Amino acid sequence: MMKCLSSGQLTWLVYIIGAAIGGRASVNTCDENDAMDGELVCRVLQLMDLTDSRLTRGGCEKLELAMMSFFEHFRKIYVGEQVQKNSKVYRRLSEVLGLSDESQLLSVLMRKIITNLKYWGGSEQIIAKTLGLLSDLSGGYSCVRKLVKLEETQFMLTHHTAEHFPFLGISGVGTSEMRCRTMLYTALGRLLMVELGEDEERFHAFMMPVTAAMESIIGLLGSPDSPIFTSEDAKKTLIGLARDLRGLAFAFNTKTTYMMLFDWIYPVYMKVLIRGIEVWYSEPSVTTPVLKLTAELAQNRNQRLQFDVSSPNGILLFRELSAIICAYGSRILTVEVNKKQMYAMKLKGISLCFSILKAALCGNYANFGVFRLYGDEALDNALNMFVKLLLSIQQSDLLDYPKLSQTYYVLLERLAQDHMPFLASLQPDATLYILSSISEGLTALGK
Structure with missing residues (x-):
């Protein structure tokens, strides 16, 4: 009882200290306040050392959450781009803890x-808060350059495995708990980019754990008789990989780093993603991460997908995007679900397909005339699948689910701008559906 009571009291104290520090404006550099903050920070860091030394015997989750709340406030005020490092906080940290x-x-x-x-x-709460702190630290221009020089950071860049970070494993980890992995790999991707340049050897060394995981589920490409085909471990591995790669794809916002990732994932590992969609198309826990990864790969953020004129990569990427849209769309159309589960089981995936197609059509990295010139049906297949998916949605659902309506109307606008011959060639039922959806959308805006 005393242990729980003392932990509870410490938890409140840490929350209060964090709030007191976070409540200060960064421009307020009063020496007296800085000295007081320095003393409080030292106490929390000393408490952290004590609690961390006992973690092998267990810890207090609420106290750890309070610690992360404290660090969040502390980072905003005393760690960052425009923070004065000569304040009494740092002087006190140097005197007491040797942090100069x-x-x-x-x-x-x-x-x-x-x-x-x-x-x-x-x-999951502590992991999410911890990765939130890492993400914030890796998001600053000068801060990330200091971080990458630290031994601890280099350790993370070379040891991001389940052996060192158990939540990256699949044993005893639920699929919902894997959401945090995207945040981790976004931060690791930012840290890796700082000194990566065009060093492909370093990139592949970083990707070794991810490569090993991908190789472990290559069996998905085999026959349905293969035990791994329906293996729960294979499913979890694919979910984790999709989340990891989405984080990296988001972080790699330069042409050089994106191309390293694209060359790594294409063509073999893209087939793994497509095969995963084919096998587990009715399980959103699998399809949602894979489709979100695909949507991220399709984003031409910061012109990272400006391929050379002679490069076929834009066309190759679009073909893979089309294949994933068609693989998911053709199968999800066969799934019957009740109204309550409609969005989670079906409409969310369809919305992601719309996002993928929209990003692909407006990314300016594929010459669509080439497809018809050489008889490649990738573009036609993707557009026709869009129509089939659209007609499977009740019009009321388009307006009932904001994310779905947003992806639909943005995609429709792009089609009307650049692919009017396709819209003009639609069957009457599809044309009436689209016109009616436009009318309903405009009416909804006026309400």
């Missing part, structure tokens, strides 16, 4: 992040 500069403080934060990822894999 921001790099040493960042090292402490990174050790805390690594510790949490190692010992708190069973707590």
